[in-house]
């Protein structure tokens with residue numbers, strides 16, 4: 001029996017919907033999110049991205065083929081050479097300096113999520129690691145699509161969070177999401193039902209940790 005990403009998502013549908021349709025996301029879409037909550041999220045996301053870069057380095061270490069190694073290297077490079085720089089610039093526009101980012105303590109939700117991903121990759125193989133990364137890589141693409149499908153979502157200058165939505169709806173980001181789904185579909189096609197159940201657990205755990213990350217932002221918790 002061949003499995004695919006849609007089945008993984010459907011096996012965790014209630015967690016997946018709670019992640020995509022979280023109050024943080026709704027409020028970001030209709031422009032009512034408190035600026036303090038967004039700033040808290042942006043600051044912790046800087047720390048998240050640094051740990052995420054380490055997860056791509058781990059993916060390189062866990063790569064069995066040259067193609068996988070190239071993909072992991074490209075992911076690591078994208079975060080370190082491009083996305084972290086863009087994130088620092090975006091934080092500056094929200095009044096958060098690079099010095100402030102460098103001195104930040106890590107919120108528990110950031111630690112829990114990122115270390116869960118790293119531990120899952122360490123104890124498992126490249127597929128376990130990709131499944132732990134999938135809520136992050138695939139979820140944000142779907143969140144942008146979901147926001148655009150809602151009549152409540154405000155686009156343009158009236159919404160202070162418009163640039164955030166624009167980043168994740170971009171063709172570049174949407175095609176990275178599609179490439180990740182393709183990779184997962186190729187790998188999931190060969191797994192046994194028992195292995196699939198293990199992967200469902202990882203996907204569910206990582207999705208619940210994404211929900212906690214939104215909660216952390218919304219409630220400005222450390």
Ligand SMILES: Cc1ncc(C[n+]2csc(CCO)c2C)c(N)n1
Pocket residue numbers: 045048049052075078079083135136137138140210213
């Ligand atoms: C908590 C949290 N979850 C997911 C993302 C989205 N994201 C982070 S890195 C990356 C891949 C880019 O190479 C993506 C899509 C985020 N920013 N913060």
